[in-house]
Amino acid sequence: MKNLEKMFYPKSIALIGASDKEGSVGKTISENLLDYKDGEIYFVNPRITKLFNKPVYKSVLEIKKPIDLGIIAVPAETAIEITKQLGEIGCKNILIISAGFNEIGKIELTNKLLELQKKYNLNIIGPNCLGFLNLQNKLDATFNSRKKLNLPKQGNISFISQSGALGIAILDLANYDNLKINKFISYGNAIDTNECDLIEYLYTDKDTDVIMCYIEGTSNGKRFYQTIKEVSKTKKIIVLKGGLGKKGGGAVKSHTAAMIGSSETFKVAVEQAGGYFVESIEEMFNLAKTFSIYKNINLRNIQIITNGGGFGVLVTDQIEQSGMPLAKIKKQTYEKIKKNVPEYAVIKNPIDLTGDATTQRFITTINYCLEDTNVSGIIILFLFQLPGITQDIIHEIINIKKQAKKPIFIMTIGGNITREWINKLKDQDIVCFKDPSDFGKTIKKIYKK
Amino acid sequence: MKNLEKMFYPKSIALIGASDKEGSVGKTISENLLDYKDGEIYFVNPRITKLFNKPVYKSVLEIKKPIDLGIIAVPAETAIEITKQLGEIGCKNILIISAGFNEIGKIELTNKLLELQKKYNLNIIGPNCLGFLNLQNKLDATFNSRKKLNLPKQGNISFISQSGALGIAILDLANYDNLKINKFISYGNAIDTNECDLIEYLYTDKDTDVIMCYIEGTSNGKRFYQTIKEVSKTKKIIVLKGGLGKKGGGAVKSHTAAMIGSSETFKVAVEQAGGYFVESIEEMFNLAKTFSIYKNINLRNIQIITNGGGFGVLVTDQIEQSGMPLAKIKKQTYEKIKKNVPEYAVIKNPIDLTGDATTQRFITTINYCLEDTNVSGIIILFLFQLPGITQDIIHEIINIKKQAKKPIFIMTIGGNITREWINKLKDQDIVCFKDPSDFGKTIKKIYKK
Numbered sequence: 001m002k003n004l005e006k007m008f009y010p011k012s013i014a015l016i017g018a019s020d021k022e023g024s025v026g027k028t029i030s031e032n033l034l035d036y037k038d039g040e041i042y043f044v045n046p047r048i049t050k051l052f053n054k055p056v057y058k059s060v061l062e063i064k065k066p067i068d069l070g071i072i073a074v075p076a077e078t079a080i081e082i083t084k085q086l087g088e089i090g091c092k093n094i095l096i097i098s099a100g101f102n103e104i105g106k107i108e109l110t111n112k113l114l115e116l117q118k119k120y121n122l123n124i125i126g127p128n129c130l131g132f133l134n135l136q137n138k139l140d141a142t143f144n145s146r147k148k149l150n151l152p153k154q155g156n157i158s159f160i161s162q163s164g165a166l167g168i169a170i171l172d173l174a175n176y177d178n179l180k181i182n183k184f185i186s187y188g189n190a191i192d193t194n195e196c197d198l199i200e201y202l203y204t205d206k207d208t209d210v211i212m213c214y215i216e217g218t219s220n221g222k223r224f225y226q227t228i229k230e231v232s233k234t235k236k237i238i239v240l241k242g243g244l245g246k247k248g249g250g251a252v253k254s255h256t257a258a259m260i261g262s263s264e265t266f267k268v269a270v271e272q273a274g275g276y277f278v279e280s281i282e283e284m285f286n287l288a289k290t291f292s293i294y295k296n297i298n299l300r301n302i303q304i305i306t307n308g309g310g311f312g313v314l315v316t317d318q319i320e321q322s323g324m325p326l327a328k329i330k331k332q333t334y335e336k337i338k339k340n341v342p343e344y345a346v347i348k349n350p351i352d353l354t355g356d357a358t359t360q361r362f363i364t365t366i367n368y369c370l371e372d373t374n375v376s377g378i379i380i381l382f383l384f385q386l387p388g389i390t391q392d393i394i395h396e397i398i399n400i401k402k403q404a405k406k407p408i409f410i411m412t413i414g415g416n417i418t419r420e421w422i423n424k425l426k427d428q429d430i431v432c433f434k435d436p437s438d439f440g441k442t443i444k445k446i447y448k449k
Numbered sequence: 450m451k452n453l454e455k456m457f458y459p460k461s462i463a464l465i466g467a468s469d470k471e472g473s474v475g476k477t478i479s480e481n482l483l484d485y486k487d488g489e490i491y492f493v494n495p496r497i498t499k500l501f502n503k504p505v506y507k508s509v510l511e512i513k514k515p516i517d518l519g520i521i522a523v524p525a526e527t528a529i530e531i532t533k534q535l536g537e538i539g540c541k542n543i544l545i546i547s548a549g550f551n552e553i554g555k556i557e558l559t560n561k562l563l564e565l566q567k568k569y570n571l572n573i574i575g576p577n578c579l580g581f582l583n584l585q586n587k588l589d590a591t592f593n594s595r596k597k598l599n600l601p602k603q604g605n606i607s608f609i610s611q612s613g614a615l616g617i618a619i620l621d622l623a624n625y626d627n628l629k630i631n632k633f634i635s636y637g638n639a640i641d642t643n644e645c646d647l648i649e650y651l652y653t654d655k656d657t658d659v660i661m662c663y664i665e666g667t668s669n670g671k672r673f674y675q676t677i678k679e680v681s682k683t684k685k686i687i688v689l690k691g692g693l694g695k696k697g698g699g700a701v702k703s704h705t706a707a708m709i710g711s712s713e714t715f716k717v718a719v720e721q722a723g724g725y726f727v728e729s730i731e732e733m734f735n736l737a738k739t740f741s742i743y744k745n746i747n748l749r750n751i752q753i754i755t756n757g758g759g760f761g762v763l764v765t766d767q768i769e770q771s772g773m774p775l776a777k778i779k780k781q782t783y784e785k786i787k788k789n790v791p792e793y794a795v796i797k798n799p800i801d802l803t804g805d806a807t808t809q810r811f812i813t814t815i816n817y818c819l820e821d822t823n824v825s826g827i828i829i830l831f832l833f834q835l836p837g838i839t840q841d842i843i844h845e846i847i848n849i850k851k852q853a854k855k856p857i858f859i860m861t862i863g864g865n866i867t868r869e870w871i872n873k874l875k876d877q878d879i880v881c882f883k884d885p886s887d888f889g890k891t892i893k894k895i896y897k898k
Contacts, residue, residue: 161759163762165834247768309612314689317694385621
């Protein structure tokens with residue numbers, strides 16, 4: 001197993017290709033690295049002497065200090081020379097951002113890198129990648145420009161992506177959607193450190209509980225299967241595969257030159273090994289959020305509570321399709337709820353508190369259901385638009401969730417106000433859905449296991 | 450066929466149950482009606498004399514003018530008496546908001562209403578419904594409170610919903626998602642005017658091109674089938690059914706007391722009749738948007754253009770699964786594009802303009818593809834986060850779309866900036882997707898026909 005600890009937690013970093021040129025990859029990485037406080041940053045570029053008030057070295061050989069991580073953002077040919085220099089001075093971890101290797105057929109350059117990797121016993125991430133981001137220690141070694149994207153909040157979900165651009169977009173969506181990330185790694189051509197090495201590293205990473213992967217292919221199916229099998233014993237691993245069909249597979253070849261297995265084999269392998277195979281980004285996010293909050297979720301049945309009859313109907317359909325049983329509340333729970341709601345409320349599953357339901361009517365009912373041992377989890381379907389519901393409900397739900405021993409899910413349909421309220425819930429680690437069919441897909445995956 | 454023209458385009462309206470009581474259904478409807486300028490509004494309530502600076506009548510009998518539409522928002526027992534009075538003064542169209550009829554087992558009250566309907570030859574919508582909204586003439590006869598929701602913009606999509614609360618939430622989402630609505634009708638218990646009558650009316654409505662339906666059941670499967678068959682000749686009809694399974698069906702009984710057919714039969718019937726059966730709100734919206742803009746869409750193949758290789762891979766997978774062929778551009782198109790993009794761009798399908806693609810590179814490529822007769826439609830996958838793309842692209846795409854004879858779809862993944870840019874496109878009637886799997890579902894439906 002590769003030891004990547006110093007890659008992600010370096011005491012010193014050299015950036016080769018640091019730059020002051022507006023809009024360049026080198027400048028963006030330089031800027032992003034400035035947030036890092038847990039180690040020294042050395043900028044290297046023979047053509048400039050100062051950058052962001054820091055001295056710039058002409059070459060890595062000039063630094064004369066141990067370097068834990070070298071980041072290379074110079075053209076492919078030069079990158080080889082730099083890799084050699086880093087090897088010579090004892091730097092073991094190298095992130096190569098530079099493109100122009102096997103993905104455009106330059107096999108000889110790739111082979112030279114591999115020779116150096118062996119000679120100096122290096123860990124290389126890349127080439128042809130976006131870099132990585134560690135939100136745990138604020139090490140942003142990517143060329144994401146912060147002008148067009150906000151970083152997600154820090155959490156326990158790590159994400160590895162064979163595609164850099166898609167990776168950025170997904171990070172951006174994670175910020176928007178309040179998905180909390182620990183580490184993000186774009187691994188590009190994976191000539192040395194590949195998806196298995198990264199998954200193994202994240203397995204040992206105490207700050208990661210959930211691993212999301214965007215993978216276009218693997219060069220070693222057997223190892224991939226065994227890695228997932230091992231990791232799944234204690235962590236959740238979710239795989240979104242690009243290149244499922246013949247055409248998509250063709251697109252992969254032009255993209256990261258990955259080896260592609262049959263998609264069906266891939267899916268079966270992931271699931272048999274104990275991982276989760278998803279078919280959309282939305283599904284990946286919903287599952288990751290659920291596992292990040294409920295690590296050892298054991299959902300055997302579920303109670304629906306709503307203020308919208310039709311909403312209850314749609315979600316009941318989805319739960320039924322997922323195979324998850326609906327909970328059957330005890331007679332005493334029924335009696336307790338009955339005393340606290342109007343006669344026309346329907347106390348079955350779904351519990352329909354009807355369109356005039358107040359915040360209080362919801363809270364009482366939720367609490368009684370949570371106490372019932374026949375109920376292993378709750379989904380609350382809110383139509384916030386209806387007049388009885390006041391904004392206090394957000395605060396109340398956050399309190400209930402903090403104390404509850406059972407999973408609580410929220411679903412809403414709506415526009416601006418709904419989004420605003422829901423963001424407060426998401427921020428407090430409450431799993432929120434926005435379409436019945438999304439919820440159905442998620443619990444189908446949870447229940448199958 | 451019912452003549453509902455005066456229901457939706459009345460020259461005079463009486464609201465019985467108009468009220469000044471804060472938060473009441475009566476006050477909300479009174480307020481919503483104030484926007485209506487195409488006819489007289491008469492408020493009726495024996496306990497008040499003035500409301501929003503208008504006189505309030507003690508009874509409908511006091512108005513002494515012809516009434517095209519009577520809206521009843523008083524308790525169920527009183528609603529019967531009012532219906533009789535409206536019948537006596539020759540009002541033919543009645544919207545009954547009031548609940549408390551067959552949905553809570555009060556069959557005798559329902560029967561009394563039906564007797565009056567026959568005696569006076571009335572069109573009754575409801576009871577137990579939210580009302581209706583006609584954005585064409587700004588007639589809002591619902592008790593949606595504007596405090597918690599913004600109305601959608603006016604367009605050519607009409608929406609009928611058996612569930613009122615779900616209907617409100619979907620309207621709210623339509624505003625947020627820029628889905629442009631013409632008429633929204635919540636029809637509740639449907640004791641007289643039912644889904645078939647409404648679909649038939651919308652068939653004759655020149656401002657409606659697309660009909661979305663949320664339906665829990667139908668009392669006359671044969672008529673429903675024939676209605677869809679007839680309507681589908683010139684308009685698009687999209688059906689989301691609540692109560693697909695056994696449990697969901699149970700929830701329907703407690704909700705609107707609708708008769709439920711077997712879900713599989715229902716689906717097959719809708720599709721055989723030429724309608725579109727969808728399984729989620731998201732799917733309904735995507736399909737409705739597409740049809741609202743491209744009424745007679747004939748998509749035989751599609752060209753993908755992107756700046757994100759991985760994004761292209763995911764969408765290729767989805768298109769392949771949908772059965773839609775990928776377009777094969779002509780050799781001369783290839784040559785023209787080749788001259789205008791860097792060597793490393795991949796000119797296949799997908800066309801990967803790569804991560805540094807500029808706005809100009811996109812525009813040139815899109816135009817060449819649109820000129821190619823081998824291409825019947827285009828999907829552009831934008832990662833707006835990447836540095837080469839400037840905001841001008843929004844303006845450029847809007848211009849291209851205005852002139853293009855072929856459908857253009859946009860897909861993006863991302864957060865705040867992405868949403869902001871996309872909203873500008875949506876506002877100009879450009880169909881935008883946010884997940885590859887959503888696009889796959891939509892084109893599968895379009896291509897199947």
